[in-house]
Amino acid sequence: MFVTDHPRAGRRRSAGGQPRDRVLDRQILALALPALGALVAEPLLVLVDSAVVGRLGTPELAGLSLASTLLLTVVGLCVFLAYATTAAVARRAGAGRQAEALQSGVDGMWLALGLGIVLAAGLWLAAPWAATALGAEGAVHAHAVTYLRWSAPGMPGMLLVLASTGVLRGLQDTRTPLWVAASGAGVNAVLSVGLVYGASMGTAGAGLGTALAQTAMGVVLGIVVARGARAAGASLRPRSGGIWASTRAGLPLLVRTLSLRAAILLTVFVATGLGPVTLAGHQVVNAVWGLVAFALDALAIAAQALIGHTLGSADVARTRAILRRCLQWGLGGGAVLGVLVAASGPLLAPLFTTDPAVRAAIVTGLLVGAVFMPVAGWVFVLDGVLIGAGDGRFLAWAGIVTLIAYAPVALLVRAAAPEGSAGIAALWAAFAGVFMLARAVTTGLRARSTSWMVTGA
Structure with missing residues (x-):
């Protein structure tokens, strides 16, 4: 979906004679790996x-x-x-x-x-x-x-x-x-x-x-x-003017964060309504999801820094190249992590509980979450890209829209889903599926446009 200005741009060589994608890979990893530790x-x-x-x-x-x-x-x-x-x-x-x-x-x-x-x-x-x-x-x-x-x-x-x-x-x-x-x-x-x-x-x-x-x-x-x-x-x-400017820039991102927290709290509310087995399983699945999110968020941080820098230098072609490569890393990283999470379910569940029903719920929840992990990689990277571009107002509105889209689905799961494995499968299909897909669509459509690519200081 996202390409550079030239169809063979990914194969171009840098000034040092190395493929440009390889140079970008090193830059992304040089920023993402230390960021993961600090997170x-x-x-x-x-x-x-x-x-x-x-x-x-x-x-x-x-x-x-x-x-x-x-x-x-x-x-x-x-x-x-x-x-x-x-x-x-x-x-x-x-x-x-x-x-x-x-x-x-x-x-x-x-x-x-x-x-x-x-x-x-x-x-x-x-x-x-x-x-x-x-x-x-x-x-x-x-x-x-x-x-x-x-x-x-x-x-x-x-x-x-x-x-x-x-x-x-x-x-x-x-x-x-x-x-x-x-x-x-x-x-x-x-x-x-x-x-x-x-x-x-x-x-x-x-x-x-x-x-x-x-x-x-x-x-x-x-x-x-x-x-x-x-x-x-x-x-x-x-400087009062500078502090106020920082406040104005931060407020839309605060709204975005509040919408994400509201979605997480709503998910816990739904899990609570589906009974103790589902709630206990959700606690473990959510903890694993959060751990994996750190790795994907590190890619988003790399995207923030690189995109902000290239837009400041008015290099639109390089901005698109970074967008494309970071998205490839997000999708690929999400797919690899998804496989690992799905495979680890039967090994992780016994570490947290001796209850067979809760173990089954954990394995099921991790499997459903793993299916949508590439979507999460896509979403996190696009979040980083738009944050790096200073597109906070759009992200605030997108956060509200996606929360509104997710809320009725989540409440329907609470009202209709059974307890146990079936309940946690429905819950995580709603959160990792509906909510994350809604975020993927809104941020993806924005990234396809040029509205966010405002260049200069």
Whole structure:
């Protein structure tokens, strides 16, 4: 469907004499592989805390589970800080305006810092109410509140990580965020063990360790970007106009993210209505899907950086070549991952449960999800392409339209599908099929047009 301006463009050779597709492949992988490592930073911090706190007892682990779910949701909603910054920086860097590129990045980082402070205060104040709203009681409630309040001060650092990572991605540097993420995970592990057991702080120690690690990561990445900004002649002072521009660019992406979260929550609602077997199976299938999504999202990040840069340099032919090659990677990667997921179902299910009915539901759900994995690869890459092009308004409207298309199908599954394997098959056919296909159609039609290919800084 997507081709370069010349029918044999994929076979052309670069200046170095190598096939152009091979050069693009190296560029895509050079950005995607480190990005994949950095993507797991926040879940890895929570995983370390879970391993440490789990040894304290069941109420402590249950409280951590509830609190970390809320924290990851908040951070997930703020991912627009990375996406909007990547697009703005890549476009200006591609146009040769390095100082302006870094200035827009600095403005995005100030926005992240301010928003992080507000959210930290809000989480600290709302912690008891939020734990109650999620159904926590007694000791579980107490530990959830404790972890939320001790980890909340790390929110500015985590959002600063998102924004500064977006700056570096826009400059096509995904290795620095990877090293910082890996180092932060190591520091968090040491702090968590030391504070939980050495200082006898319990759940509070896990939250404090995470907050300190997040803050350190934000400071390190902030210093890296600040040095680059200084070298390029950009100001480090907050500019109200620049911060407002970052806010305007980020709001449509926030709407897009909200529509995705709403679809995920609706899917959980449907699974709950289909009974405990379906809900338990869905939990595992959803976790595996999320893990695979990281790999496909890494390709989307590579597409963001490359597309933003080529549009900034007004190279439409190269933009189309990158679009075509990234889509090939998305489809191919999705197909390979789909085969692996389908084959792993019978091996994974026994690791999570001894209930035969739940095992069968897991295997069925993974098989259905695997069938649509190439569609997910296509969708994630096109998301990255349009985000890199700064086409946030379209993505916001497309998110709302696809949610509206998915909602009645999901509710029909809840009303009519049986419990167990048949129910989870219908549920995942609706989510991975109807919802993802709706996203594929909307973004695919947009990418076929030229409306998103606005060139220049």
